Amino acid sequence: MRKMIKTLVEGAFERLVEEKELPASKLKEGHLISVPKQEQHGDYASNLAMVMASVLKMPPRQIAEKLKGVLEENPDFEKIEVAGPGFLNFFFSDSFWHRRLVEIKEKGSTFGSTDTGQGKKVLVEFVSANPTGPLHVGHGRGAAVGDSLCRILKAAGFKVESEYYINDVGNQMNTLGRSVYLRYQEVLGREIEFPDECYKGEYIRDIAREIVEEYGDRFLDMDLDECLEFFTEKAVSKIFKGIKDDLDLFRVHFDNWFSERTLHDSGYVEETIAILMKKGIIYEKDGALWFRTSDFGDEKDRVVKRSNGVLTYFAADIAYHRHKVERGFDMLVDIWGADHHGYVPRVKAALKALGYEPERLNVLLVQLVNLLEGGKVKAMSTRAGEFVTLRQVLDDVGVDATRFIFLTRKCDSHLDFDLDVARKQSQENPVYYVQYAHARLCSVFATAADRGIELAPDSVDVSLLSDSEEIGLMKFLVRFPEVVAASATSLEPHRISYYLTELAGMLHKYYTKHRFIGDDPELTQARLLLAEVTKTVLRNGLELLGVEAPEKM
RNA sequence: GCGCCCGUAGCUCAGCUGGAUAGAGCGCCGGACUACGAAUCCGUAGGUCGCAGGUUCGAAUCCUGCCGGGCGCGCCA
Structure with a gap:
């Protein structure tokens, strides 16, 4: 619609130049068609005359008058006014709107779709919660934003894939297995000492109980080393099933589930590091490998391989983003919790170092969610294992209300999620x-x-x-x-x-x-x-x- | 200390990428069902857009500096 009007205005301008009504000049970028706030300012307005005034060295209203003269020949306009400092205000005839109504009816369920994206390939990565516990409300916000964004991008003519990155590598996996192992011992009556770094949530006990039901006490006298892998795998698969069920209920769909482990197993991470070493972007110091992120705008250099030989999360992430680009996506959208914002320059630096434009990556930082009940903030402490899960909220206020509330705020502002309001049907x-x-x-x-x-x-x-x-x-x-x-x-x-x-x-x-x-x-x-x-x-x-x-x- | 985000009506938030007289909802007060659904509608009141400068025809929006709030600054993930 605006595009159509813009074309008309530009056409009128060019005709005036041709007819020497206006001095020869090129159209300046930056003029646009807007919808005025006030009804008396028309259905749409153009600021072209004001934008061009300095170039043409003519008063904007005079330019606007000339444009008006040409544009008025179009019968779709009921009237065109020159107003204020030099706006062109367009008023369409009723019959023009009537025709649009019929058009929309014909388009039906496809009305709203455009070719804005021109088939550009976009990868939207979101949620990507570690499989160490159930999704909480914060993940829910990211899930709603990401899923909805995929739908919107598709409607706007982008070719979209959604992806969940699974951090199935690292200490946390062992910690998870160990936590379940300890609870398993406890469920079977053993006295245990539960370390601080272990996961304290009640869901760990639930998993332990399930394992007792399925396997009895066969691991009771086994050392942790012997059965850690078993407990880890059991825990991950159970937690992951829970996450998938929650997302399903929340109507959030993923095209791809991307495992971090596959990047390591295939040697892709090592290969990526080798490439960067060859470029001199990675160097050795104190027995560790460092990435020169500071050369790319980050505060300081970051470790990609620790002196004990273990690759860092960052190393995998560099490889992961390289992998994304190599899969042929023109645009990458990452949706992260805002507490990870310090990570943005690092990943952009990595892309740049690999020879890709960092602008390809758009990181949406989703701010945290404050859950309110009775006017008070509900405490959310992951450490103590006390947090409200997404599932609890969905069971309480429903999928529609939850999604809508998450989607009525810009994601870079904190969100007060008032459970009392969410429950109300008004x-x-x-x-x-x-x-x-x-x-x-x-x-x-x-x-x-x-x-x-x-x-x-x-x-x-x-x-x-x-x-x-x-x-x-x-x-x-x-x-x-x-x-x-x-x-x-x-x-x-x-x-x-x-x-x-x-x-x-x-x-x-x-x-x-x-x-x-x-x-x-x-x-x-x-x-x-x-x-x-x-x-x-x-x-x-x-x-x-x-x-x-x-x-x- | 450094970096990122936020600051708009009593509350929760929009403000179309720099446009004309800054808008909704809630809450307060007062009205509207003999008619397709009152989970609705209508009306009144409510503002130094955190503060101070700057950029220009024009700033809530852009730049700088303060103030206030949140979050980050590991050979963790």
């Missing part, structure tokens, strides 16, 4: 506000069907939709694809939620003021078409958030 809880709008429209069609009325889209006289609320609704519906595209390119899923909330508001307002089904069959048909299209956009939008569009509530 306007305080915007998810129901939007869903209710959809359910209400469904109910309109149910009533229509009861009365033997069916929408016949091909024979609707759309020109009957002339109330300001109707035109306003149509204008807003038309914007949807642009919102999706902007949401994709800015990597900000929350824009969809805000759009939908506003759309729902317009619908509710319209609903109280007008009746879809009335005495006039022609008008009823026209309004049912509007209802149908609104319903479609609500559904398409909710789909992008992974939230259901219920027929009844």
Whole structure:
């Protein structure tokens, strides 16, 4: 839509230059079409005249007047005004909007999709929680953002793959196995000493109990060394099954599950380090191998291989990101908890060192979630094993409310998740506000069907939709694809939620003021078409958030 | 100490990548069901956009410096 107007404005400008109405000059980048906040400033506005004023050495309003003269020849405009310092304000005719409405109806469930991404390949990596415990609420936020972003990017014409990186290597795996082993001993009546570094959560005991049920006491007298592998593997697979079940319930889908271990086993990590050593980017000091990250904007150099010969997590991560690029992705999106922000320069440095543009990597830092209940913050201590799991929240307030709340905030701001509000089924809880709008429209069609009325889209006289609320609704519906595209390119899923909330508001307002089904069959048909299209956009939008569009509530 | 993020109405947050008179919801107060769903709608009040400079036609938005809050600064993952 904006693109269309922009093309028109640029065309008018070039024609004026050709006709020598304006001094010969090139169009400056940076002019844009916007939607004015004030209705009296038109449906769309262009700032071209102001942007070009300094180049042309002419007053902006004078330039705008000339452009207006040319553009007015287009019958789609009802009027064009020159306003303020030199804005061009465009007012489209009602019939223009009527035609758009019919177009949206034809597009149906594909309305909102664009080719903005031009088939660029994107890899979105998110959650990637270590398989040492169940997902907590913070992971949930990352999961909602990542999954929704994938849906939005797809709609915007990107080719998207989602990926979960499994850190199945390192001390933590042994610690996990040891924790379960100790609890196993405990469950079978042994006195144990539970070290501080072990995982204290109750889920460890649950796993130990399950192992007792399945295998009895056969490991009771075995040394840890002998059965560590068994306990580790059992624990990981059980925890991982839990994580997958939670994500499934949360409607979060992954195309790939990428194991860190495979990078080590295949020698890919060592190979990557060898490449960087050859380039002189990795050097030896104090028996360890160091990466010259400081040459690439990081604060200091980082260890990739410790003096004991063990590769660090960072080493694997360098290799992992190299692997991502080599798989042919044009753009990488990593969604991390904000507490990992110090890591960003390091990974970007690694990409640069390998000869890839660091701009390819977009890291979304998702800020932490404060869980509130009764006006107080619920303590979240991983150390003590006391944290609220994603599953608990889902069982409590439901998938739709949880996803929507996570998706109505920019991810770089802290989020207060108020459980009391999330449980409420009212306007305080915007998810129901939007869903209710959809359910209400469904109910309109149910009533229509009861009365033997069916929408016949091909024979609707759309020109009957002339109330300001109707035109306003149509204008807003038309914007949807642009919102999706902007949401994709800015990597900000929350824009969809805000759009939908506003759309729902317009619908509710319209609903109280007008009746879809009335005495006039022609008008009823026209309004049912509007209802149908609104319903479609609500559904398409909710789909992008992974939230259901219920027929009844 | 250094780095990253945040600071907008009493509360929770938007603000379309620099546009015109800064917006929602909640909460407060007051209204609206004999009609397709009142999980809704309408109205009133509420602001020095943390503070101070700078950039320009124009700043909540960009740059600098402070103030306040959060998070990071391992041969951990």
